[in-house]
């Protein structure tokens with residue numbers, strides 16, 4: 001923020017040719033910016049129905065207001081920012097959780113594909129083929145071959161379904177949802193209450209610190225006095 005002096009130099013009164021320091025501000029809502037500022041020369045022919053304030057006082061007021069607003073903004077920022085930080089961490093966790101689980105799902109699918117390939121490439125086994133002739137009387141039963149593949153498919157489907165199921169009821173989902181709900185705009189009254197509480201808390205801390213400092217200074221002064229006294233005698 002610019003200091004008073006800097007503003008003094010930059011600010012010009014309502015009259016374009018005057019080069020003097022601003023003396024008075026008129027609080028007239030119909031005037032804009034410089035039209036509200038008056039220097040000593042302006043004031044010679046000055047008349048208004050509106051409230052006027054001295055320049056120094058108005059500077060103090062604007063700075064005080066700005067400080068207050070900055071404090072409120074900081075409190076609002078602090079509330080939301082902390083929650084956003086937490087939400088971001090949850091999203092990062094969720095991402096790694098999803099990645100890990102999807103990797104497992106892909107890996108399981110690849111194992112399934114390998115099992116299916118092995119099923120296709122079954123090697124010739126003399127005794128198995130004799131069994132087959134006895135059982136099926138030289139007829140190749142397509143149904144029987146199809147049956148052989150069922151346990152493989154069944155196991156993998158069961159495994160993948162379980163893994164897929166967890167995505168429908170994420171634990172992280174409710175966590176993130178809660179944070180988002182907390183971030184939802186609160187009623188203005190409620191928000192006001194929260195800010196007032198925070199300001200009071202800060203003021204109390206400040207007050208305590210000031211007292212501590214004052215006590216420290218007092219005891220320091222006592223020590224100094226004692227030192228000079230002892231030096232005297």
Ligand SMILES: [Zn+2]
Pocket residue numbers: 013014015018020038039040041042043
């Ligand atoms: Zn002027």
